[in-house]
Amino acid sequence: MTFRLKLTHFHNSAHVLVPDLRANTINTRFREEFPEIMESPPVLRWQDTDGDWIEIQPDDKDFETIIKELVMLKGIAHIQSGDIDGVYEPIRLSSLMTRYEKVMNTFDHLSRNVVKLPPISNILIVTKPDPKLYKLTKELSVYLLATFPAVTIYVDKNLQDRTSFKYNEMIAENPSWTDRLQFWTTLDCDKYARQIHLVVTMGGDGTVLYTASMFQHQVPPIVAFHLGSLGFLTNFSFDSFKPTMTNILKGEGMNINIRMRLQCSVYKYREPATYSTNIQKLVRDVASDSEDDEAFEALKEQVEFERRTEIKRKVKEMDSKMGSEVADLGVCHDYGQNLITRVPKPRLEEFMTPTDSWQVLNEVTVDRGSNAGMLQLELFVDGNHVTTILADGLVIATATGSTAYSLSIGGSLIHPDKNSIIISPIAPHSLTARPMIIPGTKHLRICVPSASRTTAWASFDGRYRQELARGDSIMITASKYPAVTICRRDQSTDWFTGLTQVLNWNSRVMQKPLGSHL
Template structure:
């Protein structure tokens, strides 16, 4: 039997006697045997490093994103569909009536009739739309009318959405559903068709295939834009009508201003202090545009990313776009074409005062903040997908983050094919006469 003895070695070991080691203890070194002798044959167990974990996680995220792009969704006995169109366009009103009649009359899923159709409440008194309805009163139960208030309160009432119009109609659908939104099947009946790959002439085959065999979804990212207004901090008497004052001092060497007691040797004394409060929030599919409005002066904006100052913007304005919005205002301002599946935010200056201020893509995980500084000569104006135009005064700012509510559009073929087809059809992208051979 081996005797218990203390081991002395050139490498550091526990100085207590070996018989005090607990064989079941996880703190026992891998290179010490239970009898106290060094193990020269057993190697330490391999351990994953943090870097390898990060690499593995990144690969998992890529695979999940790839599967999401190729996944198909199916509806189990859909009950209702929402139709969004332009109620003032007579030709579209006729197409809306034709589509609603087909959806209601076509029997599905063992039922004698079709599904419930919701149309714009503005069509309730439209003679063109109700002309045929009056001859078939049995359809009244299947035809209902939606209002923006109802859509906002009950977004999950609808199984899917059909838009009849152009890209503006799709943007209007995004504006109506500021949180969750059902899948959207967009039909091309407008002037542009970046977002509308389906042709109305084949609506019956498209919708039948979608409801029976499922569809592939393109999850288009949106931006959450929160407007913050500057307000004065409550002053000493609690009225809150005047800014409170704080004593500060400036380092004469670095110029850094810090809170502290003011002295005659410094250039600073009490300064006013302000705070900001959120007042409005929008989820945009295309872009947030901040411009100089009617002012003759150029905009002066401060751009921050993750609370770090990125640059001072001196330009006519700034466009913060999604990849979907890369073919809108951002493109006209010189921004890059960006595939909708890329998770990025586009920063595009509008007529910048410096030629080196080029369009930039940043990850959508970065929180952006656009501020109007107090020393700006004029206010700024912001619009959200071309709507909700608001004035930003000195001290106001907008925080931009990736929205947790994506905008799901149904693919005609797949994400890549639909996108490149839209570039070719709408922009005539890279089309020219082929060079002749020698």
């Protein structure tokens, strides 16, 4: 018995017959039909009866049965090659609208869901470095250890020798707590993140941001107690920590905020050895005749030309979609609005390795630092040049960060349920450079062009500050590791309460009624 398949790769299609419908058989037949596919194995998807595309998993035991039922029903199965963004062939409008409706219903249901956390046995406590809070950390630890025998507590290593924490006295009174009261360091958190089931923060918003930065991959659920200055992200009062922790540890349902983070990768331009060698040779040639002004000026021009040429070549290899677009980035430099052409996925050897990569919860800030002059930046979205920014800097913020630095420079407020990115210039030279909100699925790149008069400085959630030289770039995409925070009531109530109570949003003295002066 044979089965009929339609195979599609880019704009090429072929109808073939296969002896069986196993994933390996389909994969092999696809590669035989389209030998130009370089991936091994290629990413393949099949179309179900609803018009949705589903990726073929080689270890899916039910795949052969499901695809056989489809072929028996329709007489043919459609298989397409794809990438991380989906299939290459356009889908029908009706299928797109059906998928949109499903996504909206799912998202609405997700935002209203009451979530039950899995069993909690390991709790990490992050305390703001304030001696006044160490005693409260001890109080919380003692309550959890005494009330929940199956729980292990991890507190900051710096508290072990603090007199206000009194670790030795706690262990002397309760020897059985020796193994249940452990200490953590920043190096341990990300490494053992999957072993931590809950994080308790004791401080302000900065403590929550610090906690999120400790986990550069998966972030455990965070319950934040308000013991800091503002407390926009810290919804819980420490006075009620006992019922709060009891409800969480007993598995009571609760609302959560899934807060989008940004994946930020820094690409540093490095001068190649051949470039440095050429400069050294030119310097030696001119140094032999120091009175030759024309030769010295020629040297300067040659050095500048080679420097810009090499920066352009390096930056051209960067791409805002992990290497799937942008063939010419001359627009990032001296030639104005050059045409940006789209090309297929380049060879792997063309990729550049980032020097640093961070997960950001609030914002990425690029500013002029100590430079007195104005900063020049090039902004790309999905590989397309958007604008040249002349300003004191640029803030790329999440919905969570929209109430922070972005708000202070005129950015809009964004509900944390909204996976959006807000781009806010800092003191722009153009009065029309207003803050802009774009979908969180977009891929951004900020580039310091080779023609820039000054360098730039970047910081990520106020940390990891570093200089960006000419030719350096930052790639910004939505992270696949969001930060999950537990709500006091629900997502909207907590957020609007924070706006009115913490930020005093739209707070003013009300008008007196007419005739009140009589």
